[in-house]
Amino acid sequence: MKWITKLTRRSAVTCAALAVASFATLAGAQAADKVKVGVFPVTSGLPYFVALERGYFKDAGIDAEMVRLIGGPALVSAMITNSIDVAANLVTIEGMNANLKKPGLVNYVSINSQNKKYKMETIVVRKGFKAKKIGDLKGAKIMSAPGPANMVMARAVLAANGLKKGDYQLDQLAMPQHVTAMKAGTYDAGYTLEPAVTIMENQGSAKALEAGVIATYILGDDDAEAWVAGTALTGEFLNKRPDVAKRFTQAWARALADIGKDPSVRKHLVKNTFTPEAIAPTVPLVNFTMVKDMSAQDKAEFQQFIDFVVDNKVISGKIDVTEYMKVF
Numbered sequence: 001m002k003w004i005t006k007l008t009r010r011s012a013v014t015c016a017a018l019a020v021a022s023f024a025t026l027a028g029a030q031a032a033d034k035v036k037v038g039v040f041p042v043t044s045g046l047p048y049f050v051a052l053e054r055g056y057f058k059d060a061g062i063d064a065e066m067v068r069l070i071g072g073p074a075l076v077s078a079m080i081t082n083s084i085d086v087a088a089n090l091v092t093i094e095g096m097n098a099n100l101k102k103p104g105l106v107n108y109v110s111i112n113s114q115n116k117k118y119k120m121e122t123i124v125v126r127k128g129f130k131a132k133k134i135g136d137l138k139g140a141k142i143m144s145a146p147g148p149a150n151m152v153m154a155r156a157v158l159a160a161n162g163l164k165k166g167d168y169q170l171d172q173l174a175m176p177q178h179v180t181a182m183k184a185g186t187y188d189a190g191y192t193l194e195p196a197v198t199i200m201e202n203q204g205s206a207k208a209l210e211a212g213v214i215a216t217y218i219l220g221d222d223d224a225e226a227w228v229a230g231t232a233l234t235g236e237f238l239n240k241r242p243d244v245a246k247r248f249t250q251a252w253a254r255a256l257a258d259i260g261k262d263p264s265v266r267k268h269l270v271k272n273t274f275t276p277e278a279i280a281p282t283v284p285l286v287n288f289t290m291v292k293d294m295s296a297q298d299k300a301e302f303q304q305f306i307d308f309v310v311d312n313k314v315i316s317g318k319i320d321v322t323e324y325m326k327v328f
Contacts, residue, residue: 031061032058032061032062032063033061033062033063033241033244033247034063034065035057035062035063035064035065035085035086035237035244035248036065036067036083036084036085036086037064037065037066037067037084037085037086037087037088038067038068038069038074038075038078038079038083038084038086038087038088038090039066039067039068039069039088039089040069040070040071040072040075040088040089041068041070041272041273041274042089042175042193042194042195042273042274043120043193043194043195043269043273043275043283043284043285043286044088044089044112044120044229044286045088045089045272045273046255046259046265046266046268046269046273046285046288047088047110047231047252047255047256047259047288048064048066048088048255049268049269049272049273050255050258050259050265050268051064051251051252051254051255052064052066053268054254054255054258056251056252056254056255057248057251059251060247060248060250060251061247062244062247062248062251064248067083067084069084069087070146070174070175071145071146071147071150072090072091072093072094072095072147072148072149072150073094073147073148075087075090075094076090076094076095076098076105076106079098079105079106079232079234080098080102080105082234082236084234085233085234085236085237085241085245085248086231086232086233086234086237086248087106087231087232088231089112089229089230089231090106090229090230090231090232091147091149091150091228091229092108092111092227092228092229092230092302092305092306092321093148093149093152093228093306093309093314093315094147094148094149095108095230095232095324096306096309096315096319096321096324097314097315097316099319099323099324100315100316100317100319104235104324105234105235106232106234106235106324107232107233107234107235107238107324107325107326108230108231108232108291108324108325108326109230109231109232109233109249109252109290109291109326109327109328110230110231110252110253110256110288110289110290110291111227111229111230111231111289111291111294111302111325112227112228112229112230112286112287112288112289113225113226113227113228113286113287113289113298113301114212114214114215114225114226114228114286114287115212115214115215115216115222115223115224115225115226116211116212116215116216116222116223117212117223117287118212118284118285118286118287119194119197119211119212119284119286120193120194120211120228120284120286121145121150121153121191121192121193121211121212121213121214121228122191122192122193122194122197122208122209122210122211122212122213123137123157123189123190123191123208123209123210123211123213124182124189124190124192124197124200124206124207124208124209125137125140125188125189125206125207125209126182126185126187126188126189126205126206127204127205127206127207128185129188129189131188131189131209132209133161133209133210134157134158134161134163134209134210134213135161135162135163137158137161137163137167137168137188137189138163138167138168139167139168140168140169140187140188140189141168141169141171141186141187141188141189142154142158142168142169142170142171142187142188142189142190142191143170143171143172143173143178143181143182143186143187143189143190143191143192144170144171144172144173144190144191144192145172145173145175145178145191145192145193146172146173146174146175147172148314149314150172150191151170151172152309152312152314153191153213153214153218153228154170154191155170156217156218156308156312157191157213157214157217157218158170160217160218161217170191171187173187173190175192175193175196175274176274178190178192178193178196178200179196179199179200179203179205179274182200182205182206183200183203183205183206189209190206191213194283194284194285195269195273195274195275195276195279195283196274197211197284198279198282198283198284199274199275199276199279202278202279211284212226214226214228214305218305218308219301219304219305219308224301225287225297225298225301225302226301226305227298227301227302227305228305229286230291231252232324233245233248233249233326238326245328246328249326249328250328252290253290256288256289256290259285259288260288263281266280266281266283266285267280269283291325291326291327292327292328294325299321299322299325302321303320303321303322306319306321
């Protein structure tokens with residue numbers, strides 16, 4: 001009977017241990033905080049997929065849910081209605097404009113810069129269209145990445161190269177259609193974004209005339225950092241769930257650290273964006289930077305970019321960008 005008693009006691013201990021483990025697992029599962037993230041599925045959305053697929057959100061107790069949204073207006077609208085807590089890659093023009101209308105709505109925790117080294121926005125021309133420089137696009141039918149901010153930048157770059165309104169036709173076009181439109185010859189040229197540029201060049205349907213045009217023509221320096229888009233948290237998310245927002249931001253920072261040192265992160269683009277596997281290893285990336293790591297010069301160039309937009313009446317009032325840069 002003693003061995004039965006020992007066995008019974010051992011079973012009880014085992015069951016208790018399993019119960020504790022099960023409770024801990026359940027508690028851990030319950031502790032994961034849901035965060036809805038709006039993602040525009042281009043290369044600048046990479047940090048979200050790195051953080052998700054490498055388990056950084058999970059480590060931080062975050063249950064991240066992606067809401068796929070195309071362009072800045074859709075992201076801002078979702079933030080206003082609290083349909084999302086975070087915009088993964090929101091154009092800063094549209095973010096700051098939203099803050100004028102609803103102060104504190106958009107708060108950047110990381111910002112991406114782009115220029116000729118960190119390529120994103122690029123003027124391309126289709127195969128067979130005779131243009132060696134942007135100024136040669138007079139009379140061209142031009143497509144643009146969607147959203148007011150992209151259209152404004154496209155017009156500003158064209159104007160800086162001597163092209164007036166009426167010298168060309170400019171239409172906004174959804175990003176998934178850019179490659180096929182250029183291949184079909186629907187447009188002569190385009191103000192487009194990566195990875196579409198690399199795909200077009202690999203296909204031979206188009207060539208890049210000039211990349212990094214915002215730094216060159218808006219900031220006046222090829223090497224300037226054009227802080228054009230970034231990751232922003234809603235004011236409500238920050239105010240009502242500050243600890244969750246902090247943990248989310250820490251997971252995001254881990255993803256940015258990986259992007260800065262590990263070229264293999266590009267594999268996360270393949271199934272999540274419009275990036276084919278063949279070009280993923282070499283597709284250009286923007287300069288992903290946490291707000292806490294931005295230098296004084298970085299902040300000055302960010303302010304310069306937004307001031308340009310204000311001066312051109314795209315944004316209706318002056319704005320201090322540092323008011324909407326959040327550091328934990």
